[in-house]
Amino acid sequence: MTLVVSEEVQEALAARRPVVALESTIIAHGLPRPRSLQVARELERAVRQEGAVPATIAVLDGTPYVGLAEEQLERVADEEGIRKLGHRDLAPAVAAGASGATTVSATASLAARAGVRVFATGGLGGVHRQWTVTQDESADLGLLARTRITVVCAGVKSILDVPATLQRLETLGVAVAGYGTDRFPGFYLSDSGHGVDWTLRTPEQVADVMRAQDTLGGPESALVVANPVPEEEQLDPALHARVLDEALHACEEQGVTGQAVTPFLLGFLVRHTDGASLNANLAAVRGNVRLGARIAVSWARP
Template identity: 65%
Template structure:
């Protein structure tokens, strides 16, 4: 596969400097225009301020890009929202010259292929509610079960079945570590109430776990680091539960199924919380990016120890 590496990313990797892959979905699909471009640039600068190099991932005209110029960021942030590309979509997109914003699975796959170990995202995909009826599960989970990356996230998206997703990660052999928390966060909520088996408190411990993965060998599974949104910035849990309950009822009433469910629920959550869910999500993403940069910096500094 021929990847288009931005000069800044190529130079950093050549000299062993820290690099953080950034998931572009929130830029392309999670925020209104033109705020999404402003946030995209802010997140990249946040990575640089923490001593690492940002590598926002996307596919442009059939070619995977690892690191985007400002004009390329603008391209995926403006106009009609680009297509979402999971790892299964990469080959058809390349063959047809398509453009799109990679999902977590697409970002993780391309980051690992480029040799980037750490990437930052928002909320992790997983097992959908009502799985026993529709057996709907995000492609993120299986990809993480066979890809050696460290995914810094804000836990499992609250729209999903969080307990089932945590169990599924265990079944797939993917380590889930709480960053400063003993329970799994739920993206815009700081605490889902679902316990995690391991807790760490600084970037050095995350990097140590990454080194231990390499020492042990075995399956190339991911390390998922779940950092809760700050309590002061989270969505009010009672408001969240009330709005989500109403949204799930409306979803069933309107006959929304399959891939349309999550966008439908997200739109209702943003609308019926007056945008509060979006602000909580943004706070989580900002903190995830900063943590990912710190982890990447420690990893790069200790890679040969």
């Protein structure tokens, strides 16, 4: 598989300047047009404003790219038929010459292969509710267990089984730290109701943990930096609880299963909160991207 790293990203990595990986699924599948392209440009601009280089990742015509030119960004945002690619889909997509937006697992894998150490996203996938029946678990978790990358996120999506996800991350040996908090965030919510064992309060402290990972060696696992959405920008917790309960009932009544569950629940939340869940999602992504850039800047310092 030929991995194409943009000239700007190559030069930054060679000069040990800060680089932040960004996923492309939010651009292709997470937002309506033309807002998707506007947000893609906004996130790249936010990385630059913090002194780092953005590396948005996608697969176009069977070629994985780390760092997109403007016309490539436009393709991901506007082109019909852009697939959604997890790590398992990369080889088939390359072999078929397909185009696709990368999820957390695919983005982390390609970023690490290119030498990018920091990745900012919205929320991680995790263990799904009723796991004992469905055995449904996101590929994000296993990929992070074997990939040395720092992922800045707003926790995991609140539609998932949060305590089971935290337990699974512990079992897999993936370090999790709250940023400025001892609580694990719940994507739309500042607090999922569950705690974390470690709290980091500055980008420099995060970079110190990254250096300690390298010094200690051992399994090439990730560091998850759980950065809560600000309370004033979170989805109202009472509204969230009510609509999520309605969404879960609707999902069961309509027989939605497998990969269709997550988009069904997220779409239900957007519609039945009058877009408030999407606003909270974007607030979380913006905050994570800026924090990711600050961490990358600290990491790049000698």
